[in-house]
Amino acid sequence: MLVSYKWLQSFVDLGNITPEELAEKITKSGIEVEGIEQKSTTMKNIVVGHVLEKETHPNADKLNKCLVDLGEGEPVQIICGAPNVAAGQKVVVAKPGARLPGNIKIKKSKIRGEESNGMICSLQELGFEGKVVPKDYAEGIYVLPSDAIAGSDALELLNLNDAILELGLTPNRADCMSMYGVAYETAAILGKSVQIPKSNYTSSNEKTSDYISVTVEATADNPLYTAKVIKNVKIGPSPLWLQTRLMNAGIRPHNNVVDITNFILLEYGQPLHAFDYDRFGSKEIVVRRAKVGEKLTTLDDVERELSSDHLVITNGSEPVALAGVMGGANSEVQNDTTTILLESAYFTGAVVRKASKDHGLRSEASSRYEKGIDPKRIHLAAERAAALIAELAGGEVLDGLVEFDQLVTEPISIAIELSKVNQFLGTELSLDDVASILQRLQFPYQLDGEKISVSIPTRRWDLQIAEDMYEEIARIYGYDNLPTTLPKGEQTAGGLTAYQKKRRIVREVLEGAGVNQAITYSLTSKEKVSQFALTKAEPVELAMPMSEEHGVLRLSLIPHLLDAVSYNRARKNENVSLFEIGSVFLSNGAGVLPKESEHLAGALTGLYINHPWQAQKVVVDFYTVKGILEQLFKKLQLDTMIRYEKAEYEGMHPGQTANILLNDQVVGYVGKIHPSVEKQYDVKNVYVFELMLDELLHTNVPPLAYTMIPRFPSMTRDIALIVENGTTAGELEEIIRTAGGKLLKEAKVFDVYEGDKVEAGKKSVAFTLTYFDPSRTLTDEEVGKAHEKILTALKDRARAELRQ
Structure with missing residues (x-):
């Protein structure tokens, strides 16, 4: 959810709190603010310009010479390549010295021999994403309203001096998918009140019921449906303040009526839909499940085949909208529309989610219906939209509304006790403290001694049980204010075991040597399971394997590391250094769980060091890998207990492979992959190692001893x-x-x-x-x-x- 700081300020008095401070408070209350965008911080010297004259550039057919008044005396010449620039327009101009997003600097220049004193800007050049720019201006400059004053601050006019807070909402906080909901949350955090805008308009003498009727057949899917009719509407562009509100929220403006429905969606969290009454096809609305094979062309001009799982709005004979998801093209509001049929309804989340998923259509409306809407806002949203259509589109709102209403909303009351609140949170809150928090949340309540009965508003349908209320109290009280205590008992606070500490040392040494950690599957194929195994054993087979490639538990980590090397080399990553700490599984016989043993393995190929500036290249070889292991053994204080001896393993090069012995017991090997195996994996010159990490890390070593710097020579x-x-x-x-x-x-x-x-x-x-x-x-x-x-x-x- 993208939240405008300036828009939020119209609901709640934010005082002197900055967007950054507000974001921190919201995050600490349980809703993460994932980012703050303030486009104007990177821009300056952006003003309104008035194009007085336009003529074709003498040396370029696709460029124009424009004489632009910047409100500073003499007009200036600006060269512009936009196809829609014209004399008489009010435009956005970046003056010489201006900075645009991407650290683009504007300066005086000559373009094909003609002087240019700035740049006439498109919305994309000002930082708006192309998908939210109105279609009329997607390929050119943006034209401001005619009443814009030359020389005034264009950033303020375009609401670019606003701060946009991006809220990362969890599914249970769908109430904050609207400015209304975010306002209540902010007011509770700051201890302020919420100002909700009023809906005022004068109704016509004509009645809505004379124009439309509503019948709902699928009452379980649609328990509440309302319709209003607005006549004599003049379709046109929305005012600039409305367009910028939508663009800042990530929604593209279309026309005044559609923009108002989207604005109400953001403001109230209630999806609305506007039909062209004259294109609707009848005087009745019938809401039902679609018939098998029935088709509907939606607003994106895609014909969709429907099923009985989908809820549709019909004119009695054919579908005109996929309920809660998208309207139909056959009743779309167009430039010649004069009468609006306005829908505000409650659709159940399951039926909307099914249609959205089946057709791959996820809209702003469907996302809200899926998570749940406030039934008390359905009528309020419709009235607010009607008032705005009357104000901004000259509409005449007919008297009353037509509705089908079988929606039953059971009031939710949660009983809590002060002692249990404090026990749950570990606090010592008083009754007054809890009452103050409930007042800030605007939750009505009743006191009976230390018992509190809280009435949950319909806007907070996520609150159902006492534990939900404990969490609400904790949020507003402040998680930072909750006391911290250490666990009590016979055992002290936990820490890393000696084995875990050593395992971390292993990772640190290998990562410090430039080897990257990999994680591969514990399952492998029967063909690969015995390759490179340190301990020969019968493979442990799965009773129900996912596939033949993952049918048995591995005996070695190396085969999958070689797969990773092969994958990288196939994508032109020639220099690969990988290690893995993971388990191998040794059979203990049929019907018995296998022994799980932790191993360390690695695979290196290509250049180990590549410093072109110093003309230094070191190719991975046996001694490179052996040197890394020796550094590891030294760090683990095992170097004096380790020795190497020549060895032969299936799949390893016989002349470049050595066993690694710890106190004369083989604990691993290091060497080069046999050329035949390299061909099998489509790799070259790969050196590997595998160690029994359990044996290495469980070996007792003497305490680290320090000696003085010798006084005598060697x-x-x-x-x-x-x-x-x-x-x-x-x-x-x-x-x-x-x-x-x-x-x-x-x-x-x-x-x-x-x-x-x-x-x-x-x-x-x-x-x-x-x-x-x-x-x-x-x-x-x-x-x-x-x-x-x-x-x-x-x-x-x-x-x-x-x-x-």
């Missing part, structure tokens, strides 16, 4: 070892660490070489060894002894020789 030795091709760097590193003793602090591989300078079948692996004692400076002799032990162990256990 010593390093580099060694290059000649070993068999099958010997891994991990095996050599383990031997080095075991033999190095207390003095060896670090061993890092910095080079691996295979080539013509090394014997066939062998390779060179180079390490940097760091020796350190925090309590003293090491001597060459001490380091030499430790170094010799390492070399001896390497020779004995790995047949490694120093490379010369």
Whole structure:
């Protein structure tokens, strides 16, 4: 619902409260204000101009030279390309120095050799959406009324200096789908009164009953129907104030009569419909269910086939409107219309919703009928519309109205007690406090000691039980004023478990490394279920699967991550980095629930780093992914417990896959997808990992310990070892660490070489060894002894020789 601040001000005295302050108060009372639009804040120097002369541009057939009076002395020349510009018009002019929406600046310029001192504007250029601009001005400039004064503020004239509040209404607050309803809500919040406009007009001596009769056959769908007749109407454009009210509310102006019915819809929340009496086809209105196969061409010029589920307004023989949704083209108000048949009725929400859904027609009227309207406004809305038609279209309102009325509205009374109000809200409100709130809401009530009987107005049909009233009291009292207390009991206030904290660390590390979190289905196909599984098990099948692709519970997260990579690459997103934390399901046998185990998996491909300015590109490879995991293990304080060893898995590249071991137990793997599987998924060079997150995060680690910055220097030795091709760097590193003793602090591989300078079948692996004692400076002799032990162990256990 779009609410005009200036229009609301005509109902409620808003005083000095700003639109922003009002929006905050409304939001705090339970109706969210989703936004505030003030078009004029971005615009200036927009005035009314009077076009004195117009001639064709000498150098361009589609441009015009206009001499425009801006109310500042000498008229100025403006070049305009609008096809509808003409001498004598009052138009909107953006002067040099003006700003338009989109931060467009207007300045003096030359267009095809002719000077232009500003711009004559269309409504779209002033920030109105094209769908709300009157059709006559959809393709050109907007022409103002002839009484507009040259040089005056055009923004004020067009109501662009208004603030529009967008209310996000929940279904239970349909009462605020009207200015009337929003006024009552605002008045309750501010503690003010509501001023409702009066409907004054002089009736004709002729009676409405002489012109029309009303028969309702579908009484359950339409318990109340009223009709008025207004003669001698002159169809024309609405006054500017009415057009701008509608446009600010998102409705396109048409003509004075149709615009009045839309205006009342916004003001009262009561849909109305105006028929051309002379095109109606008879002197009787019959409301009934449509016959099967019956057809109606609606106002949007679409022929619609009806069914017995749809309620229609007929002239006794054929449908002229789809009740509560849209009128028919055969009785549409047109420029030559002189007599209006005005409908105001109560249609039940279910029958309107059915027709709206079946025909894909959701109108402003149907949305209100679906949620419910106030039955007490049906007559008031009709009288208000008749008064405006008499005033703005010169109409002569016939005496009385014709109606069918079987609507029974049971008064709703809700009984509440002060003690229960305070118990429910946790407050200490007095009886006077509650009475004051009910007065602000304008709910009549009666007191019996501490018992309160509240009469609910028909405009608030959402209130049915005592709990509804407790909520109303809380809203107006102010949610901010409700006391806050901590839960009481044996348990203290909750917090994250150690496992949950570690899981957050996992997300933070991976997201910090540039890997995006994905969420995929827990269900997969029989063909994919065993791919990449860390633990082999019988798949758990669903008794009633949605489809073959989602028939079993997954054993690995990687297949669906590969689907996501494939989906991205098919859309030219070549650089993809994804991870997922999710469950896999291991069978415990037939008839027993499977074991649910949390895993962490990832899939990376393309460029990991791309800095064109520095000419730096890093393609994802095995060591990129391994490096991310090592950073994760370090953050979890597991790095000293982790090692890698060569591994083979179905679907993984045999030469670029490694098991990840935690305390010598396999907890995952990392590696490259096998080329045959890459072809299956239509991907290239994808590296993946999968880890048993349960095992990692449940592992006990010692408390984090800090040490002083060392006072004594370390010593390093580099060694290059000649070993068999099958010997891994991990095996050599383990031997080095075991033999190095207390003095060896670090061993890092910095080079691996295979080539013509090394014997066939062998390779060179180079390490940097760091020796350190925090309590003293090491001597060459001490380091030499430790170094010799390492070399001896390497020779004995790995047949490694120093490379010369």
